[in-house]
Amino acid sequence: MSPGTGGLVLRLVVLGVVLSVLQIAAVSQLTIFGANADLLPLAVAAVGLLCGSMTGAIFGFAVGLFVDTALVQTMGLSSLVYVVAGYGAGRLRELRDPQAALVPMAVGAGATAVATVGYSVLQFLLGVDAPISLLLLRQVLVTIIVNTLVAYPVYALTRRVLLPALPDDPRRRRRRAYATGGLSPLSRS
Amino acid sequence: MYDKTVRRRRAVLALLVISSIVLLTASFGGSGGVSSVQRGVFEVISPIQDGASRALKPFRDLFGWVGDTLDAKGQNASLRSERDRLRRELADEQLTMSENAQLRRQLGLNRKLSLDQLDPVQARVQGTSTSLFSQTINIDKGSADGLRTGQPVMTGAGLVGKVSFVASGAGKVTLLTDSTFRVSARTSTGVTGILKPASGNPDDLVMGGLAARDQVTKGDMVSTRGTDPAARDLPSLFPPGIPIGTVTGVDDPGTDTQQVHVKPFVDVRSLDFVQVLRRTGSGT
Structure with a gap:
């Protein structure tokens, strides 16, 4: 375990527990156009974006396990979809390292889509009596839209919590590229 | 070095996915071990949820107030017409009730439903899961307060659901809008059937099992039926007379x-307190 890992793990545990409790105790009761915001796939995606695929996947697994336990649901269901969401966001960072300001929103929307659609598919496979209906599609769509709107604040919060424990902050990394010989697009003209 | 990192990453991903699937299989198959662990962790988490629920109530109320104000404007006109209709019905009902009371006295019958006899206990809602697939709430009362699975849960507005899981100090309630929920129901005109959520739309309940001669009209009230007199060996979990909702249409x-x-009377998305009926008896 590297020196900074302990601090990062502690911060991830606190972040996961606080956001899960907030989601269960408050956000899930706030209905917007028949659906709720879901902070958890956003947090998992944000952790994936900031810390990489392995941390994202492990964080997703742990958060899913916590939620399934707290709501006395079928265990492993949320874990499975959040593992995929966290791993996907982390791989995006490792392969592309996107820097655009809208990336957290796009990744949040993608993670929400993976989580809601994946959860629905797994429920159908388990035989839950809720066939594909216009209401289900509407709920999935509204959840994705609402989550897209709140993705940036969740990303900013996650980043603020994790930043002191991160070995390489994306913002610092980008600045370093200009300071060590990389040419700014403006200087080429 | 790179290959080692890639291998490790893939191994961790595979381990997490396999763990999830194993947990899912064990949990869905009703494994006692998984259930025990879940019960233990639920006991620990429950007070945290309770504290958070209390602390965040002003925030929920503020958000709910904004939503309710918008909804209220839209509902105003329809509620006025419904009020007028209910006033007329109330006048008829009062006449019927006075006749009914006289008949009861004459016959010496007093089987009116009394909640006090059903040993109700008030519980605070700690958490909610209202996705289309799992419509449940967590409450702050459990087996230590006399709760058992299957006990009916209600509010002043009507039926909420039934207790489906209990730990020592907390419990889980499956709402009447959950896809697994069923209840024997009766309309205000005496038509009986089985009520369940409509497939794919938990805000709409569907009563089936009716005969062709049964006549139900829009606006009829629906309440729990209690035990079918023809099936006393299969008592209902729900006492008769708990209001459920209003008929919105007939297919x-x-x-x-x-x-x-x-349409259910209870808005399951804005529950703060519920009542659990601990003594349901035979549901008659």
Whole structure:
């Protein structure tokens, strides 16, 4: 375990527990156009974006396990979809390292889509009596839209919590590229 | 070095996915071990949820107030017409009730439903899961307070659901809008059937099992039926007379396949307190 890992793990545990409790105790009761915001796939995606695929996947697994336990649901269901969401966001960072300001929103929307659609598919496979209906599609769509709107604040919060424990902050990394010989697009003209 | 990192990453991903699937299989198959662990962790988490729920109530109320104000404007006109209709019905009902009271006295019957006899206990809602697939709430009362699975849960507005899981100090309630929920129901005109959520739309309940001669009209009240007198060896979990909702429409009326759509009285998304009826007896 590297020196900074302990601090990062502690911060991830606190972040996961606080956001899960907030989601269960408050956000899930706030209905917007028949659906709720879901902070958890956003947090998992944000952790994936900031810390990489392995941390994202492990964080997703742990958060899913916590939620399934707290709501006395079928265990492993949320874990499975959040593992995929966290791993996907982390791989995006490792392969592309996107820097655009809208990336957290796009990744949040993608993670929400993976989580809601994946959860629905797994429920159908388990035989839950809720066939594909216009209401289900509407709920999935509204959840994705609402989550897209709140993705940036969740990303900013996650980043603020994790930043002191991160070995390489994306913002610092980008600045370093200009300071060590990389040419700014403006200087080429 | 790179290959080692890639291998490790893939191994961790595979381990997490396999763990999830194993947990899912064990949990869905009703494994006692998984259930025990879940119960233990639920006991620990429950007070945290309770504290968070209390602390965040002003925030929820503020958000709910904004939403309710917008909804109220839209509902105003329809509620006025409903009020006028209910006033007329109330006048009829009062006449019927006075006649009914006289008959009861004459016959020496006093089987009126009394909640106090059903040993109700008030519980605070700690957490909610209201996705289309799992409509449940967590409450701050459990087996230590006398709760058992299957006990009916209600509010002043009507039926909420039934207790489906209990730990020592907390419990889980499956809402009447959950896809697994079923209850024997009766309309205000005496028509009986089985009520369940409409497939894919938990805000709409559907009453089926009606005969072609059964006539149900929009606006009829629906309440729990209690135990079917013809099936006393299969008592209902729910006592008779708990209000459930109002009839909003009938599909294929006058046929054996007619289905009655019911809008529940209780808004399951804004529950703060519920009552659990601990002594349901035979549901009569």
